[in-house]
Amino acid sequence: xxxxxxxxxxxxxxxxxxVDLHDSVAMALExxxxxxxxxxxxxxxxxxxxxxxIVDSFIGRMLANxxxxxxxxxxxxxxxxxxxxxxxxxxxxxxxxxxxxTALNAERGMALIQRRVAESGxxxxxxxxxx
Amino acid sequence: xxxxxxxxAAALEAGLSLVDxxxxxxxxxxxxxxxxxxxxxxxxSIERLQEGGRRGVRIVFEDTGPGIPDVDAALRPGFTTGRxxxxxxxxxxxxxxxxxxxxxxxxxxxxxxxxxx
Numbered sequence: 001x002x003x004x005x006x007x008x009x010x011x012x013x014x015x016x017x018x019v020d021l022h023d024s025v026a027m028a029l030e031x032x033x034x035x036x037x038x039x040x041x042x043x044x045x046x047x048x049x050x051x052x053x054i055v056d057s058f059i060g061r062m063l064a065n066x067x068x069x070x071x072x073x074x075x076x077x078x079x080x081x082x083x084x085x086x087x088x089x090x091x092x093x094x095x096x097x098x099x100x101x102t103a104l105n106a107e108r109g110m111a112l113i114q115r116r117v118a119e120s121g122x123x124x125x126x127x128x129x130x131x
Numbered sequence: 132x133x134x135x136x137x138x139x140a141a142a143l144e145a146g147l148s149l150v151d152x153x154x155x156x157x158x159x160x161x162x163x164x165x166x167x168x169x170x171x172x173x174x175x176s177i178e179r180l181q182e183g184g185r186r187g188v189r190i191v192f193e194d195t196g197p198g199i200p201d202v203d204a205a206l207r208p209g210f211t212t213g214r215x216x217x218x219x220x221x222x223x224x225x226x227x228x229x230x231x232x233x234x235x236x237x238x239x240x241x242x243x244x245x246x247x248x
Contacts, residue, residue: 021137053134054153056160057218085153093157093222094208 004029006036011117012044012110013037013075018051018060026062037073043120045070046115048106050081060095067099076101076116080109092130134163134175138190141177145186146248155188155246158226161219162192162242168213169233170194170240180245187247195239202234 002025007014013036014027033045047063049055055063067077078101082090090097103109138159142152159175166173173194180187199205206224220242224230229245230233 053139054157054160056157056164057216057222058160058164059217060218066194083153085150088150089157089226091224092154093161094218094225095216095222 001031002028005039006032008036008040008042008112009046010114011042012042012113013042014046014048014106016048016051021059021062026058028067029086030062030069034069034073037070037075042075043117044075045056045077046106046113047077048080048081048082048104049086052083054084055086055090055095057084057093057095060090060093060097063100064097067097073098075112078103078109078112080104080106134159137177139190140190140192141179142246145179145188147188147193148248153244154226155190158223158244158246159190161223162190162244164215165219165242166192166194166196166240168215170196180247185247187245188217189229189243189245191241191243193239193241198236198238198240199232199234201238202232206232217237 004015004017006023013033015033036042045066062081070077080103082102101112103112135156138156139152142155147155163175171194173192175190178189180189204210206220208221209217223244227244228247231243234240
């Protein structure tokens, strides 16, 4: 089965979504991410959707689900790289992505997560040899 | 889903803007998923429109599934019988210039959407 790779960068996990997601791939991603959050003690999940031409309610639900599970496991979810046309369409579609933070690009998303790590005083755990 | 590529090609050819292309492809994606999940699979046809100087795209989704008993409820944002968000039909209507639905319980459902330049 196809699986989407998850990269660990410091206190964050980075996922880049490039292909059309099928149900099974989306569910595997949710599961892999929640396992990785616990194993790595990640404080944030960055989901890069800059390659997606459209986000429909199926993908929106997946993003909201991931954010919900991550929240339970004490990690923030930041969706980065949304195309302008996708943002306009999502608003018109009525999709609000509850619990999902957004940032314009991966760099800003990472800064959001690092700020949270700094605030919670956890940087010492992750500073050693991660970057 | 291959339907997206076909809709995009038709939308491009009709001269739709990037935002309008994105809207109609998203609407088509919602309806294609409805056809698969609720209609048990079906058929989509895509038509390029030309009316005077206006160009556009029309897509018809047809299935022979169980039909929709209460169309008004099904069109309400947030209404769902499955595990979705209930934005499929209402969202597709919102994203299209033309929207119509014909459904009969036990016979199937046909949804037509169009987007003009």
